[in-house]
Amino acid sequence: MLQHPTVDQISLPHVLAVLGDQTRLAILGDLARRGDEPLACAEFKLLGSKSNLSYHFAKLREAGVIRVEPCGTKRLISLRRDDLNARFPGLLDSILATAITLPPPEKRIEQAV
Template sequence: MSLPHPDADQITMPAVLAAPGDETRLAIVGHLSLCADVGMVCGQFHDLTSKTNLTYHLAKLREAGVVSVTPEGTRRRVKLRCADLDALSGLFRHHHCRGGQVAPGGVDIHQLTCQSGSKLVICICLFLERCP
């Protein structure tokens, strides 16, 4: 039975950026980024934290849409949702650039709205490829 994951259009940049804002989850994402194609099974993270805590943190990452978790017998395979996150990032860059009339002080960032109609997405440009 598959686990609940947010649809691609339900993934928001704040949630995606907030999810790794914890040392354990950051380490998990770091490991996964090195083998994005095949992912990893839960057992491979046991040196990071306890089994129980791992369950907790992987749920956080799954619920944020950062990873997908797929049962494989008694194991579960975890992968970064690269395609969805790339799409989110790309979509965001597109809109951020469009809205990118930067004025000193209070730019109304509410004008930055994703095309998909998802919740307001706020950028951390320094982590993303900047507009040319």
């Protein structure tokens, strides 16, 4: 089973350090665009390779930003919105306001070509 920090273990320096990466911000933007619906890891494939994404998911999970839940052969990714709002009121909304302005994955590919 994957370890997730408790609400009390989520630290602001760790969360901010983890979110200093463009790919991780893009992951949050994609999650925010879908609302509270968990997304399978495969739905992020436009953001990078499977091993690269696994690394970024692990960093976000260890910081307490996302929850990763096994579901059959998939892993579902969701924001820990309630936990982050309980620990740092308003922080996640501010971060998501920026993350959601990043282009969706299909636009990132078009811009790179």
